Amino acid sequence: MFGAFLVAIATFAEELGSSVGKYTIAKRLERPFTTGFTSTLAGLIGILIIGLYLPLNYFAPHFPGGFVFSLASLPTLIPRVILEVAQSYVTLFAVIRADRSTFAFLRVLTIPLLLVADLVLGYAMTSAQILGTVAIVASLALLFGYHGIKKRGSLLVLFTALNAVVTISLYKYDITYYNSVEAEQGIILFVLVVFFFTMATMKRERPLHRIFHPAQLAQFATGAIANGMFSFAILYMPASVATAAKRALSVFWAICSGSIYFKEHHVYLKVAALGCVVVGIISISL
Secondary structure, eight states, X not given: OHXXXXXXXXXXXXXXXXXXXXXXXXXXXXXXXXXXXXXXXXXXXXXXXXXXXXXXXXXXXXXXXXXXXXXXXXXXXXXXXXXXXHHHHHHHHHHHHSOHHHHHHHGGGHHHHHHHHHHHTTOOOOHHXXXXXHHHHHHHHHHHHTTOSOSTTHHXXXXXXXXXXXXXXXXXXXXXXXXXXXHHHHHHHXXXXXXXXXXXXXXXXXXXXXXXXXXXXXXXXXXXXXXXXXXXXXXXXXXXXXXXXXXXXXXXXXXXXXXXTSOOSOHHHHHHHHXXXXXXXXXXXX
């Protein structure tokens, strides 16, 4: 229950931050790499604050707490660093180009693929989870069949859905056997902050110039909440279940923001597809 609560908070904050970023970039109020820098910097600060002052690991004593790092994690951590940089880069432009609902629905594909990864990590797969996977795939087929998903940006989103299977699995493995959440995510977010700051500087975006702009502050706050809360949620549930809950809630919030703020069409079709996704999520979580 506590893990689900963290996922709910993280998902709402993530959607709010993504919508603000998409809107401000479209209106030329922000630049892409500055947006990425702000969000990842916020996530890094959030993780550091949690690690220093809010020991949530107390509720899961079998996981290491504080800033615990093991050199034995390097064979999995280094590939994860590379893949997380690629994930963040592609996600940034997927958010800009794709409709919010297209982005959320296609990323649901991560869920059935994570089930396979969880099997490798030792979790059992039930018949209900298989049926849930079928329901999720059926929802996407419904949207594609009735043109509820636009092609613009869809390949970028598909990459993030597939790549997330590897990054989340590596993350779950590292925090289970080697590192604390604070150390693992702190390293990843530090690398991402450096990456986006470097890219923003090379593109002459001046990432620190508008750090106190209301849009930047909103993304800063939502980035800290989203990164921090979801990072710890995976402590309390299997990676597939945590990601399933996140994807389902992301679809809901994306439909809301897409129809209200971005004037996307086929709302009723998307709600019907969301129903299939929810059925699939519940079946997978049983």
